[in-house]
Amino acid sequence: MTLPQDEINQCVVLREKHNIVLENRPIPELGLGDVLINVKATGICGSDIHYWLHGGIGDFQLKAPMILGHESAGIVADVGPGVKHLKVGDRVALEPGVACRLCDQCKSGRYNLCPEMSFAATPPIDGTLCNYYKHAADFCFKLPDHVSLEEGALIEPLSVGIHSARRANIKSGDRVIVFGAGPVGLLCAAAAKAAGAGHVTIADLVPSRLEFAKTYYTDSQVLLQRPNAGEPNMEYSRRMTQEILKTEELADAVIDCTGAETCVQMSVLLSKNGGSVVLVGMGGSVQALPISEISSREVDIKGIFRYCNTYATAVKMLASGIIDVKPLITHSYPLSDSVEAFKHVKEGRDGAIKVQIIG
Ligand SMILES: [Zn+2]
Numbered sequence: 633m634t635l636p637q638d639e640i641n642q643c644v645v646l647r648e649k650h651n652i653v654l655e656n657r658p659i660p661e662l663g664l665g666d667v668l669i670n671v672k673a674t675g676i677c678g679s680d681i682h683y684w685l686h687g688g689i690g691d692f693q694l695k696a697p698m699i700l701g702h703e704s705a706g707i708v709a710d711v712g713p714g715v716k717h718l719k720v721g722d723r724v725a726l727e728p729g730v731a732c733r734l735c736d737q738c739k740s741g742r743y744n745l746c747p748e749m750s751f752a753a754t755p756p757i758d759g760t761l762c763n764y765y766k767h768a769a770d771f772c773f774k775l776p777d778h779v780s781l782e783e784g785a786l787i788e789p790l791s792v793g794i795h796s797a798r799r800a801n802i803k804s805g806d807r808v809i810v811f812g813a814g815p816v817g818l819l820c821a822a823a824a825k826a827a828g829a830g831h832v833t834i835a836d837l838v839p840s841r842l843e844f845a846k847t848y849y850t851d852s853q854v855l856l857q858r859p860n861a862g863e864p865n866m867e868y869s870r871r872m873t874q875e876i877l878k879t880e881e882l883a884d885a886v887i888d889c890t891g892a893e894t895c896v897q898m899s900v901l902l903s904k905n906g907g908s909v910v911l912v913g914m915g916g917s918v919q920a921l922p923i924s925e926i927s928s929r930e931v932d933i934k935g936i937f938r939y940c941n942t943y944a945t946a947v948k949m950l951a952s953g954i955i956d957v958k959p960l961i962t963h964s965y966p967l968s969d970s971v972e973a974f975k976h977v978k979e980g981r982d983g984a985i986k987v988q989i990i991g
Pocket residue numbers: 677678679702703788789
């Protein structure tokens with residue numbers, strides 16, 4: 633270990649629901665193929681907020697204290713045995729899910745579906761919001777000098793966008809509609825554009841989000857109305873779809889980043905015959921869908937679980953300027969003010985898009 637003896641490792645720990653504390657933990661020991669990362673930038677994600685407020689997401693429930701955070705970049709502080717492609721001082725983005733590399737899914741390249749996946753800040757696995765994080769070297773991606781660590785931390789949500797554009801099979805000139813203009817929706821729009829989409833529409837309930845979206849890889853923006861009191865979901869979805877089609881056309885691909893049943897229904901209705909609907913958002917676990925539309929018009933519904941094989945692509949996109957993620961970083965806080973940063977994201981105030989914890 634090349635670090636000074638008195639080096640501390642402050643960690644942002646979720647002890648239980650509603651209770652985040654800063655704890656000093658030992659600096660992890662490195663094993664074969666590991667590197668130690670001095671984490672410099674971490675974006676706060678909706679899932680971190682969800683664990684904080686609810687103590688779990690679906691099957692992943694907090695049973696013991698866990699370090700939060702998974703959207704990180706940092707500097708290599710030490711390398712373990714067997715690491716060849718990284719050295720101390722390298723600047724890297726961290727792909728937070730480490731797969732087994734041996735199972736059928738891993739060998740077929742869809743390692744995001746690996747049953748042995750250990751993913752940062754998904755109970756019981758600790759996250760990256762700490763000074764020093766031990767990570768598998770082959771899940772660290774070197775950043776070129778002109779790509780900042782703050783940008784590198786945005787590769788995680790950008791990966792969701794790249795994976796969704798691939799799953800949607802977006803081709804040159806395609807029309808794409810994205811539901812939800814939060815960070816992930818915006819990055820899905822950006823990735824769709826980068827994949828060649830000719831026209832990207834984004835839809836949201838919040839006017840300020842659409843105002844920002846006007847400046848970010850979208851060609852048109854649709855303000856969704858709320859359902860009338862007592863209006864059944866499918867009725868609302870058909871009515872709203874007719875509204876949307878006054879200004880928009882049916883899409884080759886629709887990417888839903890909300891998880892809301894009505895948005896998934898509208899995604900099907902707004903898809904061309906033979907189009908794709910990609911489900912990025914996580915909402916109700918059982919939802920009513922217009923199955924007859926899906927069958928008779930051959931609409932392909934595709935699930936999304938995180939991403940795979942996206943980091944190297946994302947680094948090249950940032951390096952070449954094909955996608956600029958800098959405008960999304962609206963606020964940053966030091967690690968010591970993490971609780972404030974979490975509150976800021978929860979309240980969504982001051983036009984917050986991506987809030988990062990720095991240092
Ligand atoms: Zn995330």
